[in-house]
Each structure stands twice: as structure tokens, then as C-alpha cells.
Amino acid sequence: MDFSWMGWTTPTAIFFIAIAIALLLMIIWGVVAPQAPRRGILQFATTPGDRLFISMLGSAFICLGWLAFFGAPLWGALLLCLIYAVSVFKWV
Amino acid sequence: MKKTLNQKAWFMVLPVLLLVAFSAIIPLMTVVNYSVQDTFGNNEFFWVGLEWFEEILHSERMHDALSRQAMFTAIILLIEIPLGIFVALHMPKNKGFWSSLCLVLVALPLLIPWNVVGTIWQVFGRVDIGLLGHSLASLGIDYNYTQNSTAAWFTIIIMDVWHWTSLVVLLCYAGLQSIPDAYYQAAKIDQASRWNVFRHIQLPKIKGVLLIAILLRFMDSFMIYTEPFVLTGGGPGNATTFLSIDLVKMAIGQFDLGPAAAFSLMYFLGILLVSYVFYTLMVNSEGQGS
Numbered sequence: 001m002d003f004s005w006m007g008w009t010t011p012t013a014i015f016f017i018a019i020a021i022a023l024l025l026m027i028i029w030g031v032v033a034p035q036a037p038r039r040g041i042l043q044f045a046t047t048p049g050d051r052l053f054i055s056m057l058g059s060a061f062i063c064l065g066w067l068a069f070f071g072a073p074l075w076g077a078l079l080l081c082l083i084y085a086v087s088v089f090k091w092v
Numbered sequence: 093m094k095k096t097l098n099q100k101a102w103f104m105v106l107p108v109l110l111l112v113a114f115s116a117i118i119p120l121m122t123v124v125n126y127s128v129q130d131t132f133g134n135n136e137f138f139w140v141g142l143e144w145f146e147e148i149l150h151s152e153r154m155h156d157a158l159s160r161q162a163m164f165t166a167i168i169l170l171i172e173i174p175l176g177i178f179v180a181l182h183m184p185k186n187k188g189f190w191s192s193l194c195l196v197l198v199a200l201p202l203l204i205p206w207n208v209v210g211t212i213w214q215v216f217g218r219v220d221i222g223l224l225g226h227s228l229a230s231l232g233i234d235y236n237y238t239q240n241s242t243a244a245w246f247t248i249i250i251m252d253v254w255h256w257t258s259l260v261v262l263l264c265y266a267g268l269q270s271i272p273d274a275y276y277q278a279a280k281i282d283q284a285s286r287w288n289v290f291r292h293i294q295l296p297k298i299k300g301v302l303l304i305a306i307l308l309r310f311m312d313s314f315m316i317y318t319e320p321f322v323l324t325g326g327g328p329g330n331a332t333t334f335l336s337i338d339l340v341k342m343a344i345g346q347f348d349l350g351p352a353a354a355f356s357l358m359y360f361l362g363i364l365l366v367s368y369v370f371y372t373l374m375v376n377s378e379g380q381g382s
């Protein structure tokens with residue numbers, strides 16, 4: 001099959017592979033050590049899947065904010081995203 | 093009782109997964125790929141990195157379209173939600189001929205396709221042959237939605253209110269019907285005023301459906317395209333060029349696929365965020381209610 005119409009590039013392929021790996025790891029984590037939903041600082045019940053979604057969505061906005069105020073490259077934003085994601089998994 | 097472990101059910105999900113991949117995931121991946129490249133067609137792409145995102149984030153045109161969009165959504169929510177509740181409260185409560193008639197009449201605008209709604213209001217608002225336009229002109233009001241941006245906004249808002257308030261009415265009516273009579277009887281014993289009945293019985297009981305109504309109306313109005321496109325085409329000037337109209341102009345009119353892809357991703361993220369917040373609120377309010 002010819003997928004040239006999708007305009008694949010190495011960075012976007014890495015981006016999607018990283019998301020796929022994250023989802024796969026979450027599934028394995030869920031099977032190995034199932035977790036009940038818990039209430040964190042946001043005061044609503046979240047599963048690890050919810051926390052991953054909140055991390056990813058928030059990270060997208062952190063990157064956009066960084067681009068708007070500081071421009072490319074996004075290394076600083078990526079560091080912020082990592083801190084944000086760890087905080088979400090720990091406290092949300 | 094011993095449960096048997098059967099993982100075959102996962103195969104039942106497979107058709108949905110394939111369908112979602114084909115209709116949503118693969119197109120979304122393509123949009124992401126386009127957003128970091130420039131193309132002139134023929135599947136030839138040139139890497140530009142995050143340039144389109146920076147351009148869109150600093151584009152005055154996009155800021156204006158976003159402001160118009162936010163204003164439109166805020167106005168129609170401020171009108172449609174209270175109006176929908178008001179109409180639902182005044183519809184016949186008992187099941188019978190009148191309540192059925194009211195429901196059918198209220199639901200009628202929802203059955204009309206969006207492009208037809210745009211065409212109806214386009215004709216309705218015309219000064220030469222339209223009932224609304226001609227009547228307003230007869231009263232001496234300077235009304236021309238093709239030349240006056242206030243008139244264009246007025247027409248689009250009235251059109252949206254006419255088309256979609258019914259959805260809010262139907263949802264609120266369903267919520268109100270599910271309130272047991274005992275609540276009203278208790279309120280009567282306490283001699284509660286009409287306002288107190290609404291504030292302490294009806295409003296808390298319809299909170300769940302009201303959140304669904306707000307979510308649906310937010311998403312629909314934030315993505316509105318067909319009706320204003322048919323009615324005003326985004327004009328006069330850019331007065332009614334909302335985000336989706338501008339996006340289509342950029343992607344199809346100018347064939348700027350890269351910036352349009354970056355723009356649509358940001359648009360998508362915005363809607364995803366608000367929808368997630370509403371969804372969480374909704375699920376939590378249900379949890380609290382039960």
C-alpha cells in the first residue's frame with residue numbers, strides 16, 4: 001500500500017510511535033497492577049488512563065504556549081511537560 | 093460461582109477500532125504530518141518544522157476569527173440555555189395531545205438540514221422578497237445583512253437560536269418530566285414560591301441534562317460552518333468569518349494545507365479541552381446526584 005499521501009516524516013513517526021508505546025505500557029501496567037480510580041487534587045476520580053490523557057492534553061497546551069511566547073525549539077517545553085506529567089500522575 | 097475467563101469479547105471491539113482508525117485516527121495522523129510540512133500537491137512535501145504553528149499563533153487573522161467565534165458561542169449560549177429552560181418550564185406537564193403537539197412543533201427546526209436553514213434565512217432576511225427584511229425595512233430600520241455587519245450578526249444569531257433552542261428545550265423537558273410529583277407536593281406543603289421550586293427542585297434535577305445541552309451547543313456552535321456560510325459567506329468583509337469558515341478558506345480556497353493543518357490541530361485541541369472539562373463535570377454531577 002502506498003502511504004505517500006499521508007506525508008510521513010521521521011519526527012512525526014517518532015511522535016506517534018511514542019504515543020503508541022505510552023498506550024501499550026499503560027495497558028500492560030493495567031493488567032499487571034490494576035488500580036482503582038482515586039481522587040486527587042482536582043477532586044474527581046481518575047484512572048491511570050485519565051491521568052495519561054490529562055498529561056498529554058496539558059502537554060500539548062504547554063508546547064503551544066511555549067511556541068507563542070518563546071518560539072522553537074521546544075526543549076524547554078518538553079522538560080516542563082515531563083514535570084507536568086509526573087505531577088499529574090503523582091497528585092491528580 | 094466460578095467465572096470463566098473469556099477474552100474473545102475483545103474481537104467484538106475490532107470492527108469499531110478499524111472504523112475509528114479509518115475515519116478518525118488515520119486522517120488525524122495525516123493532518124499532523126501536514127502541519128509540519130509545506131506542499132504544492134502531487135504528494136511532494138517540504139519540512140518546515142513548527143513554523144506553521146508559530147505563524148498561526150501570531151496571526152492577527154486567526155486572533156480575530158477566534159474572537160468572533162468565542163463571542164458568537166457566548167452569545168448563543170447566553171440566549172439559548174435560559175430560553176430553552178423557560179420554554180421547557182412552560183410546556184404542558186401531563187402527557188396528552190397538547191404536550192405531544194408542543195413536542196412535535198418544538199422539534200421541527202431540528203429536522204431541517206443546515207444548508208436549508210441557511211437558505212431559508214437568506215431568503216427570509218432579504219429586503220426585497222423576505223418577510224423579515226421587508227418588514228424591518230418598512231418600519232424604517234436600516235437592515236441589510238449583506239452590507240451591514242450588525243445586521244449580519246443579528247440574523248445569524250436569530251437563525252441559530254431558532255434552529256437549536258429546540259434541542260435545549262427537549263433535553264430540559266425530559267429532565268423536568270423525570271422529577272417525581274412528591275417533590276412538588278412537598279414544596280406545596282412548604283408554600284414554596286415558583287422561584288424557590290425552580291431554584292431548589294427543578295434546576296438541581298435538570299443539572300445533568302443541562303450540562304449535556306451546554307456541551308452539545310458549545311461544540312456545535314464552536315464548529316459552526318454551513319449556516320453562516322450559506323447565509324453570509326463570512327461577510328460583509330470578514331464580519332461573520334468564524335473559525336471553521338476561515339479554516340476552509342485557508343485549506344481549500346488558498347490551498348495552504350500546512351498552515352490549515354496546524355490551525356485545525358489547535359482548533360481540535362481547544363474543543364477537546366472544553367469537551368473534556370464538560371464531560372468531567374457531567375460525570376461528577378451524576379456521581380454526586382446518585
